[in-house]
Amino acid sequence: MEVRFWGVRGSVAASGAQVAGIGGNTSCVEVRCGDHLLILDAGTGIRALGDEILRGGGPGTLTLLFSHLHWDHVQGFPFFAPAYGHSFFLRLIGPGAEGDRTLRDVLARQMEPPNFPVPLSAMRARMTFEAASPDTPLEVGPFRVYPFAVPHPQGCMGYRIESEGKSFVYMTDVELSLRTLTGEIGSALAGADALLIDAQYTPEEYEGEKGPCRRGWGHSTMIDAARVAFAAGVRRLFLFHHDPAHNDDMVENMAEEARAYFNAAEPAREGKRVLFGERSLCA
Ligand SMILES: [Zn+2]
Ligand SMILES: [Zn+2]
Secondary structure (H helix, E strand, O other), X not given: OEEEEEEOEOOOOOOOHHHOOOOOOEOEEEEEEOOEEEEEOOOOOHHHHHHHHHHHOOOOEEEEEOOOOOHHHOOOHHXXXXXXXXXXXXEEEEEOOOHHHHHHHHHHXXXXXXXXOOOHHHOOOEEEEEEEOOOXXXXXXXXXXXXXXXXOOOOEEEXXXXXXXXXXXXXXXXXXXXXXXXXXXXXXXXXXXXXXXEOOEOHHHHHOOOXXXXXXXXXXXXXXXXXXXXXXXXXXXXXXXXXXXXXXHHHHHHHHHHOOOXXXXXXXXXXXXXXXXXOOOOO
């Protein structure tokens, strides 16, 4: 199993030399096992991933898992080139009891006039829409996926993904601390080989010592993220959903501070690949 980060920024994309080291695209993460591909969220990072899939000639079946439907997690979808190719099959999975219908509506609405000139119906790929629920693990090729609910305005889904005896947890957009860590979330994280977690704010920003108080906005501090990772006994931690106002130095400094609480913490960087195990066993 291999994970690659295509978009690591939160809220809105950022550009310029000051963010070039970490990357400015919004949420999109690829999980690959042999020819099988899982895509987590469709922020602006999914555009370049789509181009790479076309260059590589496939695979023809792609599964997209959405954490939730806030703008920064869906806005890249109209620019995802494989969705326009009739040889592709997209299995789209969204959060919540009505995840299938809601997901289809949200993706269609953002492509309606006056927001966008090309409608969802112009996409030629075959698409199916499904709901993800915390009670129902999903089988996707060699992956077993365990959805779990996390605290965030309008709700959000985390995903624990297991394959080849390894585990990766994708938990973006969550306002969490040791105080609010529930048994359900704790067991979803427990012992993961790698955890990706929302770490958008510094404690000073969160408490409103710099600018507005961000309590209740749905995001965690890098210190709470590190404490949660330590408590859950994960092996590696990737700080994610970087604030668009934070330049490379700021993100690196936040990771350095987080390492005082969990030493295997690092910022998720656009383009970075994470290998699980010496070599993949997936065919
Ligand atoms: Zn977000
Ligand atoms: Zn959100």
